[in-house]
Amino acid sequence: MTSDTTHYRTCPLCEATCGLELTVRDGAVLRVRGDRDNTFSKGFICPKGSVLHKLHADPDRLRAPIVRRGEDPETATWEEVSWDEAFAVVADGIQGVIDRHGRYAVGAYFGNPSVHSLGTVIYNRVLIQAMASPQMYSASTVDQMPKHVSSGLMFGNPILIAVPDIDRTDHLLILGANPYESNGSLATAPDWPGRMKAIRERGGKIVVVDPRHTKTAANADEWHSIRPGGDALLLCAMLHVLFAEDLIDAGRAPGMTTGLREIADAVEPFAPSVVAPRIGIDADTITRMARELAAAPTAVVYGRIGTQTVGFGTLAAWAVDALNLVTGNLDSPGGAMFPLTPHESGRGKGRGRGFRIGRRHSRVRNYPEVRSEYPVAGLAEEITTPGDGQIRAMVTVGGNPVLSTPHSARLDVAMRELEFMVSVDPYLNETTRHANVILPPPTALERSEYQMAFIGLAVRNFAQWAPPMFDSDCLQEHEILGRLSLIFTGPDAGNDPAVIDAMLLDGALQSAIDSTDSPLADRSVDELRAIVRTNPSRTAIDHILDVMIRTGSSGDWFGAVPDGLSLDVFEQNPHGIDLGALQPRLPEALRTESGTIELAPQIIVDELARLATTLKTPIDTDGLVLISRRHLQSNNSWMHNVEALVKGKVRCTLLVHPTDAARLSLVDGSDAVIASRVGSVTAPIEVTDEVPVGVVSLPHGWGHDMAGTVSQIASRRPGVNSNLLTDPELLDPLSGNAVLNGIPVTVVPASPQF
Ligand code: SF4
Numbered sequence: 001m002t003s004d005t006t007h008y009r010t011c012p013l014c015e016a017t018c019g020l021e022l023t024v025r026d027g028a029v030l031r032v033r034g035d036r037d038n039t040f041s042k043g044f045i046c047p048k049g050s051v052l053h054k055l056h057a058d059p060d061r062l063r064a065p066i067v068r069r070g071e072d073p074e075t076a077t078w079e080e081v082s083w084d085e086a087f088a089v090v091a092d093g094i095q096g097v098i099d100r101h102g103r104y105a106v107g108a109y110f111g112n113p114s115v116h117s118l119g120t121v122i123y124n125r126v127l128i129q130a131m132a133s134p135q136m137y138s139a140s141t142v143d144q145m146p147k148h149v150s151s152g153l154m155f156g157n158p159i160l161i162a163v164p165d166i167d168r169t170d171h172l173l174i175l176g177a178n179p180y181e182s183n184g185s186l187a188t189a190p191d192w193p194g195r196m197k198a199i200r201e202r203g204g205k206i207v208v209v210d211p212r213h214t215k216t217a218a219n220a221d222e223w224h225s226i227r228p229g230g231d232a233l234l235l236c237a238m239l240h241v242l243f244a245e246d247l248i249d250a251g252r253a254p255g256m257t258t259g260l261r262e263i264a265d266a267v268e269p270f271a272p273s274v275v276a277p278r279i280g281i282d283a284d285t286i287t288r289m290a291r292e293l294a295a296a297p298t299a300v301v302y303g304r305i306g307t308q309t310v311g312f313g314t315l316a317a318w319a320v321d322a323l324n325l326v327t328g329n330l331d332s333p334g335g336a337m338f339p340l341t342p343h344e345s346g347r348g349k350g351r352g353r354g355f356r357i358g359r360r361h362s363r364v365r366n367y368p369e370v371r372s373e374y375p376v377a378g379l380a381e382e383i384t385t386p387g388d389g390q391i392r393a394m395v396t397v398g399g400n401p402v403l404s405t406p407h408s409a410r411l412d413v414a415m416r417e418l419e420f421m422v423s424v425d426p427y428l429n430e431t432t433r434h435a436n437v438i439l440p441p442p443t444a445l446e447r448s449e450y451q452m453a454f455i456g457l458a459v460r461n462f463a464q465w466a467p468p469m470f471d472s473d474c475l476q477e478h479e480i481l482g483r484l485s486l487i488f489t490g491p492d493a494g495n496d497p498a499v500i501d502a503m504l505l506d507g508a509l510q511s512a513i514d515s516t517d518s519p520l521a522d523r524s525v526d527e528l529r530a531i532v533r534t535n536p537s538r539t540a541i542d543h544i545l546d547v548m549i550r551t552g553s554s555g556d557w558f559g560a561v562p563d564g565l566s567l568d569v570f571e572q573n574p575h576g577i578d579l580g581a582l583q584p585r586l587p588e589a590l591r592t593e594s595g596t597i598e599l600a601p602q603i604i605v606d607e608l609a610r611l612a613t614t615l616k617t618p619i620d621t622d623g624l625v626l627i628s629r630r631h632l633q634s635n636n637s638w639m640h641n642v643e644a645l646v647k648g649k650v651r652c653t654l655l656v657h658p659t660d661a662a663r664l665s666l667v668d669g670s671d672a673v674i675a676s677r678v679g680s681v682t683a684p685i686e687v688t689d690e691v692p693v694g695v696v697s698l699p700h701g702w703g704h705d706m707a708g709t710v711s712q713i714a715s716r717r718p719g720v721n722s723n724l725l726t727d728p729e730l731l732d733p734l735s736g737n738a739v740l741n742g743i744p745v746t747v748v749p750a751s752p753q754f
Helices: 049-057 083-101 118-131 145-155 192-201 231-244 260-266 272-279 283-295 313-326 376-384 408-415 477-489 498-514 525-532 540-550 567-572 602-614 658-663
Strands: 005-010 019-025 028-034 066-069 077-080 106-110 136-138 171-175 205-209 222-224 300-303 393-397 420-424 437-439 460-463 577-581 624-627 654-656 671-675 680-687 695-697 743-749
Touching: 019 049, 028 049, 066 083, 083 106, 083 393, 083 420, 083 437, 083 477, 106 118, 106 376, 118 393, 118 477, 118 498, 118 540, 136 376, 145 313, 145 602, 171 231, 171 283, 192 205, 205 283, 231 260, 231 272, 231 283, 231 300, 231 313, 231 602, 260 313, 260 602, 272 283, 300 313, 313 602, 376 408, 420 477, 477 498, 477 540, 498 525, 498 540, 525 540, 540 567, 654 658, 654 671, 658 680
Parallel strands: 106 136, 106 393, 171 205, 171 300, 205 222, 393 420, 420 437, 624 695, 654 680
Antiparallel strands: 005 019, 019 028, 066 077, 066 437, 460 577, 624 743, 654 695, 671 680, 671 743
């Protein structure tokens, strides 16, 4: 027996980035607990983080590439092959499709897990470039694209996202988010419950707006149940109150904002008395909410997935920032602020090229491109509709769109028509069963850990890096993606991904040398490359990260800045490095053409006019609408094969209010058939007044009962796939984000009640 060793690293399973302490004995993880010395999470951990090692040890996880033998994904057999054999099959398959149909016939889908790993965050971009196809799709259009669009339009940069400064605010208004279960999203903060409790303990106030009485609502000062999809109306009514009552106090913003006057006019139609009957919140309450927001010493509005996966998602995302701005809380302590990561320079002239959507349009439905991708709701028809540019091959990286995208039964059928598919994924799941080749990445314990995407959304400036804990049988993600990129580049590119590593590393060094007032101006790429590569245990992805950190906002600039950061410094600080509270970053961080916060771009003014037209339509309160929900033990579709997280009470149930249950003869615990325009599922009923009358709720990410998958535990408790009900024709038109909340449904008992 060897002695125990202790390792510290960031949990990669959700956006909260908690610090973990892992104890290893005899080559296996004995225990995982929260790292009490982590400078950001201070010991917080949730049930998912404590079983991270069980994902690593999961016997169903692939440890070598596999190749499908047989046409039918339900009955096919799979053969384990070497990495070289696997890439040879991929090269043949991809090249064949390109030869027969052209480059645009190959599409790609990037799933949510690929933003939780450094290798995929950096090398996905390389793959996209090498593919040179417009057929790009991701989980962003079932999740957060509205926020990217609103940030792009207002600030000129779609990834410049303002996060709630929850540790300093006096007043937190949360819409469509349930951080007690999700642990936060687009706002990285370990221990949301503790941080929310602290707001109330220091005399602050928390108001929650959500159709359902969530756990977050139960821990707030106020909860207001809103009709699903009504958030943009509520937020515009609050803006109306602030302008009508002359409560605008934009703090530092007026000097750097354009469009205030236009917005005052555009929100004129949304008087609380007009909006109230449509959203189920009375006019006096709307008015009071607006006044309290304006009166609080510091306040912040935070809206998340429930506000964005609806038909006016971008407008709701915009209105959140607009309210923060006109109350003087944008880019201000205690309000909504912009994090500064150590891997970015933070320098800027406060001006740029701005942000555009619709630089091209999708082939079948003419959807505008957003951030170089199309709505995933349209992917199935791009595969099945003949014509130039029809998708005949797919690459998927770390996602499960057959469970997680609208009308997923159609995508499941469409994928059978593909001539070739390759998936980078650790599981043979509902989506990857359609692949010809599956290339498994290493686990989170077998790679370096630096949560690049989520550090940029943290409510404190913070970062942590850790080296791999275990060797892997798999290639690292950057190696897999590098080899795939070479296949797309063409046979002359060879098959050694080191050429891509060198290109990225040298490019990062050269741009640091060339940057304005660079302390590296008299240094050479050759010299700096040699320094970065000194540590033989580090991989190419570590070298690139090291350069980004050393030349970032707190970097050591290769010795020019004493006490600056480098990967060595991170290695010496295994509990993470706290870089302080968020600081104002405007106007330097702006990238709009005008160099101002563009509050009223024409697209938004037009969208406000479209929203205003809905005020003239009859109010429809008949029928049921479906909303989604999140559980603490679950993260989309990818945590259901761990016994500790799925045991106990069945969670994939349909929540129904007692009044609706009585009216529809639905009995608690019995099955019901839920049907929408596009499909139906059968799920057990849970009668509860957690949901209001007229609203039912089903969690997403379930439906693990498809033949041809390997997930022994998930398939024993499959649940039902809520995306058999979601409608691919319902989109937020500005972002292409799918409408996943407020879906009209009918519910009847599965067996007649006597
Ligand atoms: S809250 Fe998120 S990051 Fe923290 S332990 Fe749980 S899954 Fe991991």
